Amino acid sequence: MTDQRAFLAVDWGTTNRRVYRIVGGIVEQEERDDRGILAVGQGGFASEAAAIRARMDDLPMLCAGMVGSNRGWIEVPYVDCPADLASVAAGVAWVEPGRTAIVPGVARRGSDHSDVMRGEEVQLLGAVAARLVPENSLLCQPGTHCKWAMMAGGSIASFATAMTGELFALLQHHSLLAAQMNDTIAPNDDFRRGVRDSADGVLLTRLFGVRADFVTGRRGPTAAAYVSGLLIGTDVRAQVCDRAGEVFVLADTTLGGLYAAAIEGAGARAHLIDSHAAFVSGITSIWNTLS
Amino acid sequence: MTDQRAFLAVDWGTTNRRVYRIVGGIVEQEERDDRGILAVGQGGFASEAAAIRARMDDLPMLCAGMVGSNRGWIEVPYVDCPADLASVAAGVAWVEPGRTAIVPGVARRGSDHSDVMRGEEVQLLGAVAARLVPENSLLCQPGTHCKWAMMAGGSIASFATAMTGELFALLQHHSLLAAQMNDTIAPNDDFRRGVRDSADGVLLTRLFGVRADFVTGRRGPTAAAYVSGLLIGTDVRAQVCDRAGEVFVLADTTLGGLYAAAIEGAGARAHLIDSHAAFVSGITSIWNTLS
Numbered sequence: 149m150t151d152q153r154a155f156l157a158v159d160w161g162t163t164n165r166r167v168y169r170i171v172g173g174i175v176e177q178e179e180r181d182d183r184g185i186l187a188v189g190q191g192g193f194a195s196e197a198a199a200i201r202a203r204m205d206d207l208p209m210l211c212a213g214m215v216g217s218n219r220g221w222i223e224v225p226y227v228d229c230p231a232d233l234a235s236v237a238a239g240v241a242w243v244e245p246g247r248t249a250i251v252p253g254v255a256r257r258g259s260d261h262s263d264v265m266r267g268e269e270v271q272l273l274g275a276v277a278a279r280l281v282p283e284n285s286l287l288c289q290p291g292t293h294c295k296w297a298m299m300a301g302g303s304i305a306s307f308a309t310a311m312t313g314e315l316f317a318l319l320q321h322h323s324l325l326a327a328q329m330n331d332t333i334a335p336n337d338d339f340r341r342g343v344r345d346s347a348d349g350v351l352l353t354r355l356f357g358v359r360a361d362f363v364t365g366r367r368g369p370t371a372a373a374y375v376s377g378l379l380i381g382t383d384v385r386a387q388v389c390d391r392a393g394e395v396f397v398l399a400d401t402t403l404g405g406l407y408a409a410a411i412e413g414a415g416a417r418a419h420l421i422d423s424h425a426a427f428v429s430g431i432t433s434i435w436n437t438l439s
Numbered sequence: 440m441t442d443q444r445a446f447l448a449v450d451w452g453t454t455n456r457r458v459y460r461i462v463g464g465i466v467e468q469e470e471r472d473d474r475g476i477l478a479v480g481q482g483g484f485a486s487e488a489a490a491i492r493a494r495m496d497d498l499p500m501l502c503a504g505m506v507g508s509n510r511g512w513i514e515v516p517y518v519d520c521p522a523d524l525a526s527v528a529a530g531v532a533w534v535e536p537g538r539t540a541i542v543p544g545v546a547r548r549g550s551d552h553s554d555v556m557r558g559e560e561v562q563l564l565g566a567v568a569a570r571l572v573p574e575n576s577l578l579c580q581p582g583t584h585c586k587w588a589m590m591a592g593g594s595i596a597s598f599a600t601a602m603t604g605e606l607f608a609l610l611q612h613h614s615l616l617a618a619q620m621n622d623t624i625a626p627n628d629d630f631r632r633g634v635r636d637s638a639d640g641v642l643l644t645r646l647f648g649v650r651a652d653f654v655t656g657r658r659g660p661t662a663a664a665y666v667s668g669l670l671i672g673t674d675v676r677a678q679v680c681d682r683a684g685e686v687f688v689l690a691d692t693t694l695g696g697l698y699a700a701a702i703e704g705a706g707a708r709a710h711l712i713d714s715h716a717a718f719v720s721g722i723t724s725i726w727n728t729l730s
Binding site for chain 2: 310
């Protein structure tokens, strides 16, 4: 039933969407679909929200993710690093007061260049709130754009984004190596060799080497797992080397398993954390701050 | 007229082709077209050669480049590093004895991975033969797949290939950054900033930073020159840092100018070398060894 703390939480990304009906911090209903912001399109968000309420319950709604970008429902300004639950909650924008709101993203404005996130901040802060990770720790969120966040005292102190997943997809679909990249990607020997070979830091040369090894008969025709290891290894080594001996990886088990293998391959320790539990914890914490 | 040393030289690449009528080491006629091996297709090479002879003269023909690959006329086995004029000439394969031949590519079979070239070896060896570069030097051939060759005693002692140009094209045409990459690419301030920013070695993060700097208002909408600087800077720093104070760049002035700027930005000295003169010198030297 509709108690005062009940609300609908929407993790509304570019391609996918997850909706949760949360009552007293407990997920009572959950659905996942591909109605990301690109599928919804501008002008379509109000009717999407109405449809969610029709399916789930007529409750207040708190959204996070790319729904707050310039291609989303309304553009919500970024909150700056260091960002904690209080500053993120203070940046929440109401589409309709008391009824529908959107969580802001977080920006890091460094001396040399900026970085931004939208949606990941809920998981990061939620992971600490739920005591899934220490208050001071290095968190990794693999994906198209992999986030690496330094948490300090439970705040997002700093973060960096690597274009790892996108670059892999470009190579797999459009490059000279595409025809070689049809094998299953798993933390197997090929993957681990890629992680090892990433240690010399010459990614541009290693990528061409995949082709050269094939035409000289040094390797078979398959290279997707190896290239994945090269890219994830490069990503991991840039972030982990001198920063922390432990990394907490927020991901599903497939991608999380690859990152864990690469992190271990780079000499650090990896812990897999349930990213959905972290999201629910974070969005509930923000909601409780608001209401 | 047809003296005994006259021949036709064909620099037959994947996309483009250059044909030279060379008499006594002098280019008497030259043409360039887009009849690369992909346009010709298997089975079409003999008639292409006949058409060239009909246009230029009925002379012996020496071809180099991807025409000797498994997608070319006939597949010519690679000659191994270290490779010099004599070993490359010894690897020439005759399509029709005394009449039409193809220069082999060169392979480096290192302890960790292999590398290959087809066509570049003619320029490299020719640059030394024509005394355009010292016998012991670092040569750079920018392009889709940038070659870096260590010449020792006039031989190709070792080389590495970086996927620099291809990666740039992937980013420009298919990535999140594509919409930002419409500006002219020149060795301007943006390019030089990219070269500077490549020094931290975190390419994957710098690429996402291009997007983040835009959405946070830190940079304007254009980034092609900057991304070019990032990539070429990354390529140059991997090869130049501890290897040589001088780099000889074999390229046209546009791409050569970018590499020269990046090499200077990385603290080394760059010399632009005429790559066509190097090719003519190399192919003539190989021809003279054969005949």
